[in-house]
Amino acid sequence: MKHLLIATMFLGCYSLTAQNYKLDKEYSAIEEQVIEWRRDFHQYPELSNREFKTAEKIATHLRSLGIEVETGVAKTGVVGVLKGNKPGKVIALRADIDALPVTERNDLPFKSTEVSEFLGQEVGVMHACGHDTHTAILMGVAEILSKNKDKIKGSVKFIFQPAEEGPPPGEEGGALLMVKEGVLKNPDVDAIFGLHINSQTPVGVIRYKSGGTMAAAQSFEIKVKGKQSHGSQPWAGVDPILISAKIIDGLQTIISREAQLTNEAAVITVGKINSGVRFNIIPETAEMIGTIRTLDYDMKDLINRRMKEMVPTIAKAYGGEATIEIKEATEITYNDPDLVTRMLPTLKRVAGENNVQTQKAVTGAEDFSYYQKEVPGFFFFLGGMTPGTKDSFPHHTPDFRIDEDGLLLGVKAMTELCLDFLNQ
Numbered sequence: 139m140k141h142l143l144i145a146t147m148f149l150g151c152y153s154l155t156a157q158n159y160k161l162d163k164e165y166s167a168i169e170e171q172v173i174e175w176r177r178d179f180h181q182y183p184e185l186s187n188r189e190f191k192t193a194e195k196i197a198t199h200l201r202s203l204g205i206e207v208e209t210g211v212a213k214t215g216v217v218g219v220l221k222g223n224k225p226g227k228v229i230a231l232r233a234d235i236d237a238l239p240v241t242e243r244n245d246l247p248f249k250s251t252e253v254s255e256f257l258g259q260e261v262g263v264m265h266a267c268g269h270d271t272h273t274a275i276l277m278g279v280a281e282i283l284s285k286n287k288d289k290i291k292g293s294v295k296f297i298f299q300p301a302e303e304g305p306p307p308g309e310e311g312g313a314l315l316m317v318k319e320g321v322l323k324n325p326d327v328d329a330i331f332g333l334h335i336n337s338q339t340p341v342g343v344i345r346y347k348s349g350g351t352m353a354a355a356q357s358f359e360i361k362v363k364g365k366q367s368h369g370s371q372p373w374a375g376v377d378p379i380l381i382s383a384k385i386i387d388g389l390q391t392i393i394s395r396e397a398q399l400t401n402e403a404a405v406i407t408v409g410k411i412n413s414g415v416r417f418n419i420i421p422e423t424a425e426m427i428g429t430i431r432t433l434d435y436d437m438k439d440l441i442n443r444r445m446k447e448m449v450p451t452i453a454k455a456y457g458g459e460a461t462i463e464i465k466e467a468t469e470i471t472y473n474d475p476d477l478v479t480r481m482l483p484t485l486k487r488v489a490g491e492n493n494v495q496t497q498k499a500v501t502g503a504e505d506f507s508y509y510q511k512e513v514p515g516f517f518f519f520l521g522g523m524t525p526g527t528k529d530s531f532p533h534h535t536p537d538f539r540i541d542e543d544g545l546l547l548g549v550k551a552m553t554e555l556c557l558d559f560l561n562q
């Protein structure tokens with residue numbers, strides 16, 4: 139009985155603050171505009187680190203709202219700072235703005251027919267990951283918040299980030315460069331929110347995971363040295379192909395025998411082996427490249443350490459030598475568990491209790507992780523699939539499609555996460 143009473147009191151006070159923003163009219167008023175922006179970005183997509191027109195449109199909009207704007211951050215990024223009427227914390231909201239070298243196959247009035255050059259090849263360009271929706275949603279959030287400064291206790295930093303899909307080879311870019319250029323400083327950001335539209339999650343649904351959500355991606359390169367000999371006389375040489383096979387076998391035992399898979403998933407994949415020229419020659423060397431995916435910092439350390447121990451040791455056991463080099467590609471998209479717990483009521487309020495669902499980890503990677511390495515962050519997935527659809531196409535494909543009915547929930551979620559965080 140007592141518990142019930144307390145629960146009711148909490149509920150009462152919760153719903154009081156919950157309904158206080160009174161933004162419903164503004165949400166419905168902005169929906170059409172958000173869709174219009176999205177269609178424009180969709181029709182004129184730009185590749186990573188080449189988002190010149192996109193950035194200009196964003197900056198123009200933010201300036202028209204009286205938001206302080208910095209352009210050219212991490213090459214083509216746009217950052218806006220909105221100060222509320224009262225002092226307080228600083229929250230960052232992030233949207234990625236780049237498109238992909240994919241030729242669109244959808245029949246839409248705003249279909250992309252843009253072409254560009256990628257690695258010396260002429261390619262079609264398409265918003266095949268839905269970053270056009272992220273950009274439009276955040277522009278909508280900026281408009282609503284800029285007209286409600288009286289509701290903001292603190293400041294909001296709008297981060298429009300280029301090159302999430304990765305800068306072209308040889309160039310820097312994306313979240314890592316934004317962090318390097320100080321996007322989380324001055325004013326110093328206390329926490330960051332980001333979302334990703336999903337073509338296979340129904341409209342109206344938000345999915346999330348606490349802790350490791352998307353994997354850290356690393357690449358590795360292994361060089362094996364043996365001793366060349368005639369294919370008929372293996373005893374006269376050291377076979378680097380055999381050593382490579384033993385190494386691959388050994389690496390997979392790190393996953394299957396050493397990594398505690400009940401904590402999180404982990405993957406080691408050898409994606410390419412290169413060795414030898416002829417059927418009757420045991421070659422001198424072999425090279426392998428591959429990727430490592432991890433969702434937990436300790437597991438990442440363990441896997442990296444054991445790979446470095448195992449590769450030279452296995453080669454030595456068979457009379458050869460081997461080296462391994464591991465390179466960082468993206469960090470773990472790690473949702474701060476305390477922040478998630480704190481902000482879940484907000485998401486449930488805007489989407490409805492049953493529409494906020496937990497999900498399994500994703501072994502794909504996302505560079506939002508670089509912000510989360512610096513400050514607590516929460517990255518979640520927003521439904522973009524027409525409910526009941528059977529043939530929803532995955533991201534990065536020519537048939538990728540988003541149901542625009544899903545966008546408004548993105549605007550509401552980001553706006554209210556921001557307000558609740560600052561006013562809590």
Ligand SMILES: [Zn+2]
Pocket residue numbers: 266267303533534
């Ligand atoms: Zn993508």
Ligand SMILES: [Zn+2]
Pocket residue numbers: 267268269302334
């Ligand atoms: Zn994406």
